[in-house]
Amino acid sequence: MLNLVALVLGLALWAALAAANVESLPGPAEVGRRFGELASDGTLAEDALASLRRVFVGFALGTLAAIPVGFLMGWYAVARGLLEPWVQFFRTIPPLALIPLAVVLMGIDETPKIFVIFLAAFLSSVVATLQGVVDVDRTLINAARVLGARDHTIFLRVVIPASTPFILVGMRIGLGSAWATLVAAELIAAQEGLGFRMQQAQLYYDLPTIFVGLISIGVLGLLMDRLLLFAERRLTGWQERR
Template structure:
């Protein structure tokens, strides 16, 4: 999308359009079209995390230093080589930020989706605990969500450090 101008003009408005629709608003449509099992949850979580990530990735691609691209062209590199050896590596920090943002969106969406329409999961457990004023279960569920989210974020940070060792850090 960020590499080819025509793809950008065709795809970017649609990405922005769907990004503005809250993922939770899609749940009724997802249930009607995909059924009541896990498929609607997976679809809504994917939608939330993908749309959050794609914007950061797009920004990374368009932010690549033109000097690097021009230098690769002068050395005889074709578009595919430039994309694989210049654009993608230079975009990795942005991509990983997008993945971290997408992870947060995914967690928020999965819990909310389970609160609304699920028969299992932490959100469902919290919903059931609310009916009986079971505060300990609610707190344990919240702490569990926080710990799991923090653990996953730390894994992504470790991947970021490993994949972007070449980058200067402040």
């Protein structure tokens, strides 16, 4: 109910600002009409699918690479000492700043677009996984060793379950970073995608199309985040919540 109230209030504020002609802001009705036009001719579906494909592939690859690297860094001090400086170094460099390098090295097809999204998701997830492993209660590990558990059993039965909440939070942050990087990634000679459509609309000062792109990205990102939140609740049902 509170979510519905927030939505109604947001739409009302938007309509009021548009009615006051604030910076030629298009209203909900105008954006809705443009949404219908783009949806009816198939443009919106094609752009949404193209952007979803890039985000999903980059996010999935980034997460799949980050989890084992994070576990390795968290479990072995030597690996942490060797890899953590590089992880922190690249975290200070925005993925968008690597676009020129990605274009030079990888060309202008889908590879550089997916690479910058991959990097955004990877860096968020690897730090969260590392922190999850490091923060595992030593008492649990010592108790397992006293009971005769070997390292691989401790890792599978204690470390992975205890660090799962951190991993899922990192995935949610990585998903947000992936969507945030999408628009810039689609600067790289894209011919379709929500970010591409917004950039084309900017050239013609087509504000309704820009709003359609923004809202579509927000809705798709929210739906994917809710799926991750659902998985988090199913996988960490043992965790106390408020």
